Amino acid sequence: MAKKKLNVALIGYKFMGKAHSNAFRQAPAFFDLDAEPVMKVLVGRDAAGVKAAAEKMGWEGYATDYREVVSRPDIDLVDITTGNTSHAEIAIAAAKAGKHVFCEKPLAMSVAEASEMLRAVEEAGVKHCVNFNYRKLPAIQLAKRLIDEGAIGRVFHWRSVYLQDWIIDPEFPLVWRLQKEEAGSGALGDLAAHSIDLAHFLLGKIATVSGLLETFIKERPLATAMGGLQATASAQRGPVTVDDGALFLARFESGVIGTFEATRFAAGHRNGNILEINGSEGSLRFNLERMNELEFYSRRDPGHIQGFRDILVTEGGEHRWMGAWWPPGHIIGWEHTFTHQVADLVEAITRDKPATPDFRDGLQAQLVLDAVERSAQSGQWVAIE
Numbered sequence: 001m002a003k004k005k006l007n008v009a010l011i012g013y014k015f016m017g018k019a020h021s022n023a024f025r026q027a028p029a030f031f032d033l034d035a036e037p038v039m040k041v042l043v044g045r046d047a048a049g050v051k052a053a054a055e056k057m058g059w060e061g062y063a064t065d066y067r068e069v070v071s072r073p074d075i076d077l078v079d080i081t082t083g084n085t086s087h088a089e090i091a092i093a094a095a096k097a098g099k100h101v102f103c104e105k106p107l108a109m110s111v112a113e114a115s116e117m118l119r120a121v122e123e124a125g126v127k128h129c130v131n132f133n134y135r136k137l138p139a140i141q142l143a144k145r146l147i148d149e150g151a152i153g154r155v156f157h158w159r160s161v162y163l164q165d166w167i168i169d170p171e172f173p174l175v176w177r178l179q180k181e182e183a184g185s186g187a188l189g190d191l192a193a194h195s196i197d198l199a200h201f202l203l204g205k206i207a208t209v210s211g212l213l214e215t216f217i218k219e220r221p222l223a224t225a226m227g228g229l230q231a232t233a234s235a236q237r238g239p240v241t242v243d244d245g246a247l248f249l250a251r252f253e254s255g256v257i258g259t260f261e262a263t264r265f266a267a268g269h270r271n272g273n274i275l276e277i278n279g280s281e282g283s284l285r286f287n288l289e290r291m292n293e294l295e296f297y298s299r300r301d302p303g304h305i306q307g308f309r310d311i312l313v314t315e316g317g318e319h320r321w322m323g324a325w326w327p328p329g330h331i332i333g334w335e336h337t338f339t340h341q342v343a344d345l346v347e348a349i350t351r352d353k354p355a356t357p358d359f360r361d362g363l364q365a366q367l368v369l370d371a372v373e374r375s376a377q378s379g380q381w382v383a384i385e
């Protein structure tokens with residue numbers, strides 16, 4: 001019998017659009033999905049650009065106006081990879097048209113927007129998913145399992161840094177990610193948002209925060225062209241209106257205490273999403289730049305062999321998603337997290353299960369981002385509502 005089809009419209013075709021397109025292509029080729037995602041239509045405002053991208057990435061067609069696409073009867077799932085300012089508008093329109101919605105992170109520009117988005121998808125009764133893709137790392141799933149099994153005992157500390165360096169050159173142009181009205185915030189919403197979601201996933205909710213934000217380079221040349229994280233500079237300059245670096249302390253509802261740091265000014269760090277968790281019986285360490293490994297230290301090991309062990313998370317029978325890929329030891333990469341997310345989302349839709357992470361998780365992260373900003377402004381601790 002022919003497989004059911006799940007027709008997808010993808011809005012946005014640059015960096016994230018490319019990552020999502022790859023995921024929709026790979027997911028049915030490697031996972032046994034109940035429905036086949038069909039790459040129906042790619043949407044972007046520039047007709048020539050979106051047409052070329054659709055042809056290159058294997059979309060059946062293209063369009064320049066998302067409004068026409070979200071109301072098309074043949075579309076089942078709307079995937080949003082546009083800049084942060086348009087997430088809410090597109091997600092709400094898609095939900096109202098009865099489509100399932102998949103959206104890049106951070107979910108929204110504000111708590112109010114994120115709440116509206118959540119209301120819209122819940123009222124429509126559609127599946128909703130926010131792409132905090134690092135939950136979909138086999139190493140993070142193993143960390144969750146070890147924590148839940150009590151392997152590290154009572155957790156005391158969360159320590160995360162998310163370190164990049166792509167804007168350290170003061171002449172790097174003022175791309176949309178450096179403008180508050182386009183991005184919402186800087187390293188905070190772009191990078192710390194991932195750490196916040198991982199902390200929520202692994203250890204439960206953050207209760208209060210004390211934040212510090214800094215913009216090191218106040219003015220930059222305006223950008224004349226861009227794609228992905230690349231751009232060219234023009235002679236005119238403009239103000240940087242987001243944080244370059246973000247730090248905060250946190251107390252979790254469980255009593256865990258944590259530190260978070262996110263920056264694009266950590267020279268030498270290209271994409272260092274690093275975390276450590278310490279408990280009464282052991283510790284866990286993870287670094288995205290070594291994403292096929294999880295480090296685990298157990299106080300229960302006999303003394304003469306105590307030390308961090310490096311677990312290669314590529315065992316098909318043991319480590320989530322790995323059975324779909326290659327034999328043990330044949331490692332996977334960053335783009336696989338998107339494929340895992342798509343496979344999970346298709347399963348949530350076809351089996352009528354909640355998608356994870358969903359807009360509720362997106363809102364929870366947004367509440368923390370907002371609290372950190374308010375705390376940085378006031379110099380006070382702020383509780384998450």
Ligand code: SOE
Nearest residue numbers: 015105164190191194229271
């Ligand atoms: C750029 O800073 C970026 O691509 C983020 O936007 C992503 O969310 C992160 O996963 C990697 O870095």
